[in-house]
Amino acid sequence: MAxxxxxxxxxxxMLRGLPAQLGEGPLRSAAVAGGTILRDEAxxxxxxxxxxxxxxxxxxxxxxxxxxxxxxxxxxxxxxxxKPKKGEDGPNNAAYYGHMVEFGHWYVPPKPKGxxxxxxxxxxxxxxxxxxxPFLRPSFEARRLDVIEAMRERLKERLLEIFAR
Numbered sequence: 317m318a319x320x321x322x323x324x325x326x327x328x329x330m331l332r333g334l335p336a337q338l339g340e341g342p343l344r345s346a347a348v349a350g351g352t353i354l355r356d357e358a359x360x361x362x363x364x365x366x367x368x369x370x371x372x373x374x375x376x377x378x379x380x381x382x383x384x385x386x387x388x389x390x391x392x393x394x395x396x397x398x399k400p401k402k403g404e405d406g407p408n409n410a411a412y413y414g415h416m417v418e419f420g421h422w423y424v425p426p427k428p429k430g431x432x433x434x435x436x437x438x439x440x441x442x443x444x445x446x447x448x449x450p451f452l453r454p455s456f457e458a459r460r461l462d463v464i465e466a467m468r469e470r471l472k473e474r475l476l477e478i479f480a481r
Contacts, residue, residue: 342474343388344378349470350463351376351390357459358392361451363417370394373411392452394418420448 359371373395382389397410411417425442427433 338475338478340385340388342471342478343386345474346467346471347378347388347390348376350467351392353459353463353466354392354455357455358452361455363449363451369409370411370414370417372409373397373414394452416446418448418450418452421446 355374355376359374362370362374364371375391375393375395377391377393379389379391394414395410396414397412399412423442423444423446427436
């Protein structure tokens with residue numbers, strides 16, 4: 317038994333023209349929904365420091381150069397900033413040390429007065445490895461399915477809004 321279908325070619329043409337009709341709104345909205353979940357989870361997992369800068373330094377940013385009509389790219393990362401100068405204090409919403417917390421680092425104490433740099437480096441006095449306290453990667457692993465679901469739901473909502481018009 318053969319089934320007759322009508323309107324398939326019109327439907328296929330409508331689907332091909334859909335990205336141009338929709339614009340970038342629904343895709344960007346879906347990407348923001350997912351990125352927001354990741355950023356908030358990373359902030360919840362970030363170690364508490366003396367200033368709380370690490371939590372405030374997390375951001376969600378649209379990357380236009382890597383985006384296209386059918387793909388929208390956002391970064392969830394840590395605002396780097398610069399190390400404050402001696403005597404400066406107060407929140408600056410930047411955590412130049414964020415990558416060190418995430419991946420670990422060597423700690424070398426400051427050079428004492430009267431000691432040459434060459435001697436200080438050669439002696440390695442007080443040098444020690446500070447272990448990592450990852451929070452970005454575990455946030456992604458813990459919430460990746462929630463992110464995908466949130467993006468699907470937001471895209472579904474936006475498409476239904478558009479098709480209702």
